[in-house]
Amino acid sequence: MNHVVNGLAANPALPPNLIDRLIEVADADLVGRLAYREDLSRPQAVALLSRVDDGGVSLAYGGRLTAADVDPVRHPYAALALLDQGLGSPEWARLFAGDARVRIREKLAACPGLPPDVTERLAADPDVGVVVELALWTREPGVAAPLAAHPHTDVRRAVAANEVTPRAVLAALLHGEGLPPAGQCPVCDRRSAPAAQDADAPCPAGRDAPPDASRDTSCDGSHALAAHDIRWAALANPATPAEAAAGFAGHPGHRLRRALGAHPGLPVRAARRLAADPDPGVRADLAENPAVDEASLRRLAGDEDLDVLRSLARNPRVPLDVLARLAGSARIASTLPPRIARASPEEVGRLAASPDAAVRMLVARRRDLPAAVRDALAADRDARVVKSVAPHPGLSEERLRTMVDRHGVHVVTAAALNPDASAALLEKLARHEPPVRKALREIARHPHAGAGALLACLTDPRARPLAAAHPALPPHVVTELLSDPDEWVAEAAAANPSLPLTVMRSLIP
Template identity: 65%
Template sequence: MNHVLCGLAANAALPSELLDRLIAVADADIAADLARRADLSPAQAVALASRDEDSAVGLVHAGRLTAADIDPVAQPQAALALLDEVVHSPEWARLFATDQDAERREKLATCPGLPSDVVETLAADPDVRVVVELASWTTPDVAARLATHPHAEVRRAVAANEATHPAVLAALITGEGLPPAQRCLVCDREETPFVHDPQCPRPDCDLLPGASCDGSHESTTHNIRQAALRNPATPTEAVVGFADHPSMLLRWALAARPDLPLEACERLAVDPVAGVRADLAENPAIGEALIRVLAGDRDPDVRRRLAHNPRVPLYVLTRLVGTAKIGATVLPRIAAASPGEVEELAQSPNPAARMLVARRRDLPAGIRDALATDPDAKVVRSVAAHPGLSETQLRAMVERHGAQVVAEAAANPEAPPALLEDLARHEPPVRKVFREVARHRNATAAALLACMADERARPVAAGHPALPPQVIVELLADDDWQVAEAAAANPSLPLAVMSDLVP
């Protein structure tokens, strides 16, 4: 891979004539970067598509190519991508429906709006993978027919399809009203009874660990139920009975459903599997009583997921912050807090409450400024990147709390150039500061040069347009390919150097 040419292919300042030259010599890697450019002319897009079909697919999905630009025989993947974009071409669809390449038929089966005769052809395809793809995306009527397909794997795909009619999904769970399946992926390949060894030594084996069949296709039947339980179109009354099912995977599939009645939630709240309780904890279906129960769960992931529940009361949420790793994010309940709740949180004697609300980036100026002077460093760190803070306020934060807040101050979108230079030279140095400064739009050449000493910040700084041109040119030969590629993509790279780089 020529990393310098790949970087140049992404350079926004590359002139059109050099772009033409680069297209003419592009390999697959360079073409991939070229295909992402927003300034390709229609003629350049067609020329690039003729060199690399993977890039042609990307150009199709970006809306840069039309059916008139594609030869379905020479560029089948691009043609299929157009069909996937609801470009109605019955002739192309019929061509691929009988293609000898099963992968192309499989891709066709995912396309919307196919002619009815093409759907019938795909539904009868001898390769079950093609029918499975059709079942995964097809319309309710076709899904209802495929629910009776003799292959259990097709039924599993129908169970996962959210367009499948609720009554059909309920039938797939129980099997009532459906003829027994005749085959599954296990008995297609192995003599039954068979249980797939989780430590299977065969490198070409793609059966799932534990897949089994004794003639009843039991592992695929289990997967059908699991898919239906996860499907939001499955009726609530068809799934609630699985809250006590012996299968952990089926209980787990149930736990995230937002339509669960309280009784099912209560049973899952005491499930022995922490993952089940964690999914339930984030489920808006649980009420305040269960939220309080789960707030005391022994598993930290349960408590962390509960903090992300949009219905968690604020008094519970502030307690959770002290017992679970929430991360530097605005939690859903905090994002939905009313103006009165925001003010109450900002004035709370509990620093955890102030920290949570400080992460919002739409705070009224008065609340933002009050939090910027908070005595707790965690609160200040949370508010430091809030737009609207002045240079004086940001410098005051750094003076009071030092290394605890410098990275967040550097991440403030309005941090001025002089402050960024000072933060990049802060003692003791904080590595995250270099990465924040290197990507900051206000970073100066001096600040960026200070960042070049940090291994992780170096590739980011190499692409910053404020870097001196002579430094950018030197970085083209850097030992780190990421740095060299970023330098080649830098719009401040001199035009004469760009021209010399293109063959």
């Protein structure tokens, strides 16, 4: 990989004639870089497609190609990308449905809007993986429903995960009723495979087997592990009827109870039972569910597990008084909780006036505060509150400087995140003593950063590639960085629009 040339391929200032020259020498890696250029013309995209036999996927998804530009035989994956967007020819789908390559048929099966005859052929494909892709991605209930009776459990699990599957079918998969017995599962596949060696090897890690399932890879015909996976997929599917799912609140498998706890239609009785679940993972998933009733949320607020409390803080329907109590104990002030984001103007005013700094920190993370509230928080006596509000748009230059002078290193990085920070302020922050390394990385990204600030950012290894790509960096410095020992710095410099045109020409092989 030539990092400098790859960086040049992404340079927004690269003129069309130099793009053409890069296309002439492009390999698969360079094709990927050039494909994402916003100024790439259709003739250039077609020329780029001709450079690699199996490329063109990024060009197709980027809207650079039409069906007339693609030969499905030479460029099957580009053709599949167009089919995936509904832009390909139905004849391509028929061609790929009979392709000997399983990967091609799998990708086709995941495409929407396939002709009925193609869908029928894929549903009967001899490779289970192809049918799984169809079952998982079809947008047609009439295609998904019959596959619930497929003899392989992997297909049934895919149907259980698909949100277009009819509710009655999901309920049948969940309870294992009304469907013919499955004939094959992954455990059976491993035992029947020619390469199978140890029939008593441990089950794959991470499986939450039902109590009656053996912990080895033997299968007695009940396909117990696979049946468990099907139930999990159905419980994790928001389209599964909540009433059909509610009975699993007492199931011995914690993985199933976790999936139920996140169900968007969770009945109150199931939520209240899960709120007392012995597994903190179950309670954490429940705590984040907006469908949970207020009584259960208040019960969870007394949980001793920090993950449960943090999940509760992310619930958009958590009562505001509960969230205020969580503010300090659950260490949630580093993010903006959804309930704070949707707080009314009156609630914002009360939160901003709270005697608890942790609560003021939460509301300070909003970026649409009234000017009076914003400025009051910027003048807060607690550095943590000031740090939270420092990136808020609309803060004056004078106020930002005062915040930095008063609180020093505690707010330097946050001030550097402010979209209104001037070049002069950013240079001051970049040269702050003691240095704040994290701030240098933010300054190097800031559109207002000037040469002085960027030169200071070059002293930090992690900020250096960011500064090398900044258009305000002097052209002679950008040119020097092309030979930087760090290849990512050199690539960033090559992508810098301030790179002189003469230098750009010299970089093309």
